[in-house]
Amino acid sequence: MEMNFLKYRRVLLFTITLFTVFCSCKKLPLQKDYDFKGETVDPHVKMTAWAFMQSRPDAFSLMTEAVNYAGMSSFYEQMDVKYTYLFINNTGMAAFIAKYGVLTVQNIDVEKVKKMLRYHIIEGEYHAYDKKLPVEPIYVKTLLAGEDGLLTIKVNKSSAGSIGSPIANGNIVLNLLNSNYSSVTSSSVTSNLMPLNGVIHVFPNVAYYRRDANYASAF
Amino acid sequence: MKLKQLLILISAFFILLSGCKKKEETDLSNTKAPEIKAILDVIEPDLNKADNVPLVCVVFAEAGLKSVQMKIVKNGKETDYKTVNEFYDNKQYSVKELPIWDETFQSFKIIATDLANRIVEKTIPITVTKYLAAPVITFSQPEIMIDENTGTINIPRTMFTVTGASKLTKVEVSLFGAAGITPVPLNPLFVSDLTYAFDQEIIYKAGDNALQVSATDAYGKVKIETLPIKYISIPAPMLTPSGTTTLDPIIAASGTSRTLTFTATSAIGINAIRVYRLDKNTLIELTSVSKLYSTEKNIAFSAALPPFNANTTAYRVIAFDQLGRSTTIDIQALIDLDYNSMARIGSQFYSKVADPAFPGIYCFYSVKDKKTYNLSQFYTNRPNIDMYFYFFGGAVRLYQASTNRPGEAWSGDLPNSIPLMENWTGTARNNTKIKKLTPGAYAFNFDNVTSTDLKSTAVQTYVNSAQVTADFANYVAGEVAFFQTAATSTSGVKTGIIRIESITVDPANNTKGFYVVSFKVAQ
Numbered sequence: 049m050e051m052n053f054l055k056y057r058r059v060l061l062f063t064i065t066l067f068t069v070f071c072s073c074k075k076l077p078l079q080k081d082y083d084f085k086g087e088t089v090d091p092h093v094k095m096t097a098w099a100f101m102q103s104r105p106d107a108f109s110l111m112t113e114a115v116n117y118a119g120m121s122s123f124y125e126q127m128d129v130k131y132t133y134l135f136i137n138n139t140g141m142a143a144f145i146a147k148y149g150v151l152t153v154q155n156i157d158v159e160k161v162k163k164m165l166r167y168h169i170i171e172g173e174y175h176a177y178d179k180k181l182p183v184e185p186i187y188v189k190t191l192l193a194g195e196d197g198l199l200t201i202k203v204n205k206s207s208a209g210s211i212g213s214p215i216a217n218g219n220i221v222l223n224l225l226n227s228n229y230s231s232v233t234s235s236s237v238t239s240n241l242m243p244l245n246g247v248i249h250v251f252p253n254v255a256y257y258r259r260d261a262n263y264a265s266a267f
Numbered sequence: 268m269k270l271k272q273l274l275i276l277i278s279a280f281f282i283l284l285s286g287c288k289k290k291e292e293t294d295l296s297n298t299k300a301p302e303i304k305a306i307l308d309v310i311e312p313d314l315n316k317a318d319n320v321p322l323v324c325v326v327f328a329e330a331g332l333k334s335v336q337m338k339i340v341k342n343g344k345e346t347d348y349k350t351v352n353e354f355y356d357n358k359q360y361s362v363k364e365l366p367i368w369d370e371t372f373q374s375f376k377i378i379a380t381d382l383a384n385r386i387v388e389k390t391i392p393i394t395v396t397k398y399l400a401a402p403v404i405t406f407s408q409p410e411i412m413i414d415e416n417t418g419t420i421n422i423p424r425t426m427f428t429v430t431g432a433s434k435l436t437k438v439e440v441s442l443f444g445a446a447g448i449t450p451v452p453l454n455p456l457f458v459s460d461l462t463y464a465f466d467q468e469i470i471y472k473a474g475d476n477a478l479q480v481s482a483t484d485a486y487g488k489v490k491i492e493t494l495p496i497k498y499i500s501i502p503a504p505m506l507t508p509s510g511t512t513t514l515d516p517i518i519a520a521s522g523t524s525r526t527l528t529f530t531a532t533s534a535i536g537i538n539a540i541r542v543y544r545l546d547k548n549t550l551i552e553l554t555s556v557s558k559l560y561s562t563e564k565n566i567a568f569s570a571a572l573p574p575f576n577a578n579t580t581a582y583r584v585i586a587f588d589q590l591g592r593s594t595t596i597d598i599q600a601l602i603d604l605d606y607n608s609m610a611r612i613g614s615q616f617y618s619k620v621a622d623p624a625f626p627g628i629y630c631f632y633s634v635k636d637k638k639t640y641n642l643s644q645f646y647t648n649r650p651n652i653d654m655y656f657y658f659f660g661g662a663v664r665l666y667q668a669s670t671n672r673p674g675e676a677w678s679g680d681l682p683n684s685i686p687l688m689e690n691w692t693g694t695a696r697n698n699t700k701i702k703k704l705t706p707g708a709y710a711f712n713f714d715n716v717t718s719t720d721l722k723s724t725a726v727q728t729y730v731n732s733a734q735v736t737a738d739f740a741n742y743v744a745g746e747v748a749f750f751q752t753a754a755t756s757t758s759g760v761k762t763g764i765i766r767i768e769s770i771t772v773d774p775a776n777n778t779k780g781f782y783v784v785s786f787k788v789a790q
Binding site: 188 | 277304306307308318320321323324325327355356359361362363
C-alpha cells in the first residue's frame with residue numbers, strides 16, 4: 049500500500065515538473081548572426097518622390113527642370129500606385145543635355161525628354177529589401193511603351209558582383225551587360241530610398257535601350 | 268509496468284500539446300486580384316533573326332502569387348509551355364521567355380493565380396515573320412560560251428536577275444580570270460528593291476573563267492551564284508623574222524634601204540600584215556609595203572622598206588589574224604648612228620692589266636674603234652683614246668682623255684718607261700667634251716635619239732658649254748651623258764651619247780670594277 053503511494057507520488061511530481069517546464073516556454077526571437085552587424089539608417093524619406101527631388105537641388109536641379117519641362121511632375125507626386133523611380137543626378141543630366149549639343153534641357157525635343165523620363169519610372173517596387181529584387185537581372189515594365197521601354201534591373205548582394213559603384217551590397221544595376229541586348233549598363237550611386245510613393249534609386253547617367261550598335265535609341 | 272505506460276502516455280500528450288499552434292490565417296479579401304502587365308503588347312518574332320525580343324511581362328499580385336501558368340497557342344491549339352509555383356517575390360513576378368519560335372505561333376497565354384485563388388489571364392498576340400529565303404540569282408543562260416575556232420568572236424550579252432524575299436541591299440559582280448578578280452560595274456545602277464535585273468555587254472577575253480554574282484538582302488542573307496565562262500581561244504598569229512632579218516637594231520645610213528622578211532602563221536588565217544615607221548612617238552604606216560590577206564594560214568612576208576631617213580627610230584611590223592588579234596615586232600633603227608651596245612669597260616684599276624675573266628677590257632675607250640685599250644696603247648696612240656672610266660672612291664667618273672690624276676700609279680708604268688700621265692710630253696691627248704643629260708631636258712632619250720637630235724643646235728651648244736663637276740662625277744646606273752670627241756681624235760669631231768647601264772665595284776677595292784655602257788654616235 050505504501051509502495052503504491054510512493055509510485056503515485058513520483059508520477060504526480062513528474063507531471064507537475066513537466067507542466068511547469070512547458071508553462072515557462074515562450075517564443076524567443078530567431079537566432080541573430082554571430083558577427084555584429086551595424087544598423088542601417090532609416091531609408092524612408094517621409095515625402096513623395098517629387099518632394100524629395102525638389103528637396104535636393106544640389107543633386108537633382110536638372111532633373112527637376114526636365115520633369116517640369118515634360119509636364120510629368122504628377123507621376124512623381126501621385127500616391128495611387130507604387131513606382132520605382134530612377135533618378136538621374138545633375139552629372140548624368142548634364143551629359144544627357146550635352147549629347148544633344150544644347151545648353152539646357154528646354155532646347156531638347158520635349159517628346160525625347162518625356163520618353164527618357166518614362167523609361168526611368170518602373171511600375172512596382174524594386175529595391176534591395178524584402179526580396180523585392182533578385183541578384184539576376186529581370187525585365188520590368190517602365191512607363192515607356194514598346195521595345196524602347198525594355199529595361200532590366202538587379203540588385204548586387206556582394207561586392208564581387210558590384211559594378212563601378214561605391215555601394216556594393218544593395219547597389220542597383222540597370223541593363224547589366226548582355227542582359228538587355230546592347231543597352232549600356234548603369235550602376236546606382238545612391239539606392240533604396242523609400243519615399244511615400246515607391247522607391248528611389250539614383251544614377252549618374254541616363255539609361256537607354258539599344259538593340260544593337262546601330263539601333264537608334266528613343267532618346 | 269502500468270506506471271511506465273502511464274508516464275509515456277503523459278509525456279507524449281505534452282509533447283503533442285507543445286507542437287500545437289493555431290495556424291495564422293491572412294485575410295486576403297481586401298487585396299486586389301493579380302494583374303498581368305505586358306511590356307510589349309504584341310510579340311513579333313522574326314524567324315530570320317537570331318536576336319528576337321523575348322516574351323516579357325510582369326505579373327503583380329497583392330495577395331501573393333500561387334502559380335503562373337504559360338501556354339502557347341499554335342495553329343489554334345493551346346499547349347502548356349511552363350508553370351511556375353515558386354517565386355522570389357510572389358507579389359511581382361517578371362516573365363521572360365524565349366521559346367523556339369516557329370511560324371505556327373499565334374499567341375502566348377499567361378494565367379496567374381493568387382493565394383486567394385483568384386485567376387487572371389492575359390493573352391499576348393504573336394505575329395511571326397516567316398523565314399525568308401536568301402535572294403535568288405537567275406542567269407539568262409547556263410554559261411557563256413565563246414569559241415574562236417568559229418572564226419568570229421561572238422560575245423553574248425550577260426543578263427541575270429536577282430529576286431529577294433526581302434529588299435536587296437547589295438549586288439556585286441566579279442569577273443574571275445587569269446589576271447585575277449575584276450569587279451564589274453553594275454548596269455543598270457543598283458537600287459535597293461525586291462528585284463534587280465542586270466544587262467550588260469561584258470567583253471570577255473581568253474583566260475576569263477567565271478562571272479560571280481553576290482546578292483545580299485536586308486537580313487544580311489547572302490547568295491552567291493557563278494556563271495561559268497568557256498572561252499576557247501586559239502593562239503594569236505605568229506610573226507618570226509626570216510632570212511637575214513633579225514631583231515637586232517637596223518644600223519644604216521640615211522637614203523639606203525633594206526628588205527625585211529618574216530614568216531607569219533595563224534590557225535584561223537592571217538588577215539593583214541602592216542608595216543609602220545616610228546619617228547620617235549609618231550607611227551606612220553608604210554602602206555606601200557603593208558599587205559592584206561584572205562584566209563592564208565602561213566605567209567612568207569617580205570617588206571622592201573622605203574629609203575631610211577635620219578628621223579626614224581624604229582620599224583614596227585604587226586600581223587593580224589581573222590579575229591583581229593595581232594602580234595607585233597619592233598626593230599630599232601639607228602640611222603646615221605654608230606652603235607656600241609652594252610660595252611664592258613674597266614675602271615682605272617685595269618689601266619695596264621686586264622682581268623683574266625675579261626681579257627682586253629681596260630679603262631681607256633676609243634670612240635672610233637668602239638673598244639678599250641691599255642695604258643701602253645694609249646701612250647703610243649694618244650689620238651685614238653677619247654675618254655677613260657674612273658672610280659673615285661667607288662663613285663663613277665667619266666674623264667676626257669686629257670684629264671690627269673696626278674701621282675696615281677695606275678696612270679704610269681715606269682718600269683716600262685711610261686711616265687705618269689701628268690708628265691706625258693709630245694702628242695696631246697684628246698680633250699673630249701662630256702656633259703650630263705638632265706632627264707626631261709630634251710624631247711628624246713637614249714633609246715629614241717636620232718642623229719638629227721645629236722646634231723641639233725641645242726645639243727651642240729650644250730655639249731660645248733663649260734663642264735661642271737656634275738658632268739663627269741657621281742653618275743649612277745641609267746644616267747646618260749653627251750660627249751663630243753676632239754678634232755684631234757682618230758674619230759674626228761663626233762657627237763655621241765652614253766648610257767651607264769650598270770656598275771660593279773669590288774667591295775674590297777673601290778678603284779676596281781667594271782662599267783657596262785652603251786654608245787650612240789652621230790655619223
